[in-house]
Amino acid sequence: MEQKTKPRIGITIGDISGIGPEVVLKTLSDNRVLHYCTPIIYGSASAVNKYRKLLGLENFNFQTIQSFDQLHPKKTSVLNCVEEEIEFTPGTPTPATGALARAALLRAAQDLKDGHIQAVVTAPIDKDNTQGEGFQFPGHTEFFTTYFNAPESLMFLVADGFRVATVTGHLPLKEVANQITPELLIRKLTILDNSLRRDFGIQKPRIAVLGLNPHAGENGLLGTEETEIVIPVIEQLKNKGNLVFGPFPADGFFGTRSYQKFDATLALYHDQGLIPFKTLAFERGVNFTAGLPIVRTSPDHGTAYDIAGQNRADETSFREALFAAVDILRARTGV
Numbered sequence: 001m002e003q004k005t006k007p008r009i010g011i012t013i014g015d016i017s018g019i020g021p022e023v024v025l026k027t028l029s030d031n032r033v034l035h036y037c038t039p040i041i042y043g044s045a046s047a048v049n050k051y052r053k054l055l056g057l058e059n060f061n062f063q064t065i066q067s068f069d070q071l072h073p074k075k076t077s078v079l080n081c082v083e084e085e086i087e088f089t090p091g092t093p094t095p096a097t098g099a100l101a102r103a104a105l106l107r108a109a110q111d112l113k114d115g116h117i118q119a120v121v122t123a124p125i126d127k128d129n130t131q132g133e134g135f136q137f138p139g140h141t142e143f144f145t146t147y148f149n150a151p152e153s154l155m156f157l158v159a160d161g162f163r164v165a166t167v168t169g170h171l172p173l174k175e176v177a178n179q180i181t182p183e184l185l186i187r188k189l190t191i192l193d194n195s196l197r198r199d200f201g202i203q204k205p206r207i208a209v210l211g212l213n214p215h216a217g218e219n220g221l222l223g224t225e226e227t228e229i230v231i232p233v234i235e236q237l238k239n240k241g242n243l244v245f246g247p248f249p250a251d252g253f254f255g256t257r258s259y260q261k262f263d264a265t266l267a268l269y270h271d272q273g274l275i276p277f278k279t280l281a282f283e284r285g286v287n288f289t290a291g292l293p294i295v296r297t298s299p300d301h302g303t304a305y306d307i308a309g310q311n312r313a314d315e316t317s318f319r320e321a322l323f324a325a326v327d328i329l330r331a332r333t334g335v
Helices: 020-028 031-035 045-054 095-113 140-147 173-179 182-198 225-239 250-255 270-281 316-333
Strands: 008-012 038-043 062-065 076-080 119-122 154-159 162-166 206-210 243-248 264-267 286-290 295-299
Touching (some): 008 095, 038 045, 045 076, 140 286, 140 295, 154 182, 182 225, 243 250, 264 270, 286 316
Parallel strands (some): 119 295, 206 243
Antiparallel strands (some): 286 295
């Protein structure tokens, strides 16, 4: 890729007491990444430097910038999002590490809106510890959806050709059934179909829909959501020419690897989709927020405080998230 077409990718550092800095620095230690994008880390230069020394990452180099006219296309830049130097211990989140994660996220989102960066890759946050002014959301997905005034978005997990999306996201399980309506299901399936076409270049996407209940309701014996909601929606979209199939019992669907016959699978709630996805693709999985005017990806793992600072974190998922952001931008722009 020529330098003039290289996208600027913002990277939010996440909670610096988790494994975010480690997977970010390990990914960017490979200078070949700079052939594909210009990375800007939103966080703290002192924290980045501390991890560089702690992990012995001699190949990782960066420059600290105050403005975008200081960017160098062949260097990783770090943009300080708080003025004070933060004292922290890997594995131990504090209000200060949560505040930095929040500040990095808010600054990157504003720069994305202003066009200074073309996409953002978010390192893991502690959702509870990050709450505060400007961020009062269950997670990144809800934050970006609101920030960019999108009517709806979709949590979309991808790993090569294995793709799983969810109708409901960070929602207590007891509330899921009441949230599943024909209107919501149609909106999510529409976003999914559009994203497969626009972001992944699939002209006629084949989508599988899972049932809500065991055995997909067993014809109403184990629940009626499938017969009353899911099946009518599938038939409605089929009549419009969409390649939508189901509802499939979730256990057998993944157990028999039936997902391989489809371009994407729509799960009806968070764990129904994420448990099989992370079981099958945890190390390389990417979380992509579909349906937004901007591109946001992240690794499919959390802060992993138990191994933070121990040089044990695998950066594969973060690296895949960074390249996924570049690939989706290419698909959208045709560059």
